[in-house]
Amino acid sequence: MRSAPEVELFHLVSAADWATRVVGGEYRPASLEAEGFVHLSSADQIDGTVARFYAEVQDLQVLTVDPEALGDLVVWEDLLGHGSFPHCYGPIPLSAVTEMTPWRSTP
Numbered sequence: 001m002r003s004a005p006e007v008e009l010f011h012l013v014s015a016a017d018w019a020t021r022v023v024g025g026e027y028r029p030a031s032l033e034a035e036g037f038v039h040l041s042s043a044d045q046i047d048g049t050v051a052r053f054y055a056e057v058q059d060l061q062v063l064t065v066d067p068e069a070l071g072d073l074v075v076w077e078d079l080l081g082h083g084s085f086p087h088c089y090g091p092i093p094l095s096a097v098t099e100m101t102p103w104r105s106t107p
Contacts, residue, residue, distance in 0.1 A: 009040045009067050009074070009086055012049060012103070015059040026091035027063075037087040040065065040074070045085065050103065060103035069096035 013021075013029065021028050032038055041049050046062070054060050065088075067074055073090040 007042050007067065009042065009065040009070075010046055011038060011040050011063040011065055011092070012046070012054055012057075013061050013063060014057050015061050018061060018063075018100075022094065025094050027094065027097070028091045032091060037075075037089045038092055040086040040088055042086065045083070054103075057103075062099075062101050062103055063092075063097050064099040064101075065092060066096050066098050069093065 011027075011029075013027075017029065018027070021030070027038075029038055039049075050060070067086075070088055070090075070092065073088050074086050075089060076084045076086050078084050
């Protein structure tokens with residue numbers, strides 16, 4: 001486990017899921033309750049994440065997240081040989097989301 005480097009972070013979410021998971025100024029995806037954290041990616045990880053987990057999602061959105069706004073909630077963790085991925089151990093405040101765009105390719 002290590003603290004977050006200063007890189008732009010991204011979160012993938014369907015537009016439908018986003019609409020139901022924003023409550024009280026925070027975004028709380030299902031993974032927060034089920035796993036205890038929100039999955040994030042760096043720019044060079046997005047293509048692989050989409051291919052592995054979101055290839056069939058028609059309304060996929062990319063959230064750009066300011067890591068400084070999340071502070072110590074972001075931890076980079078090794079995923080069983082798949083590399084180090086950022087995880088946010090708490091809900092994402094809407095103020096930390098700097099952009100939301102439809103998925104097309106790597107931002």
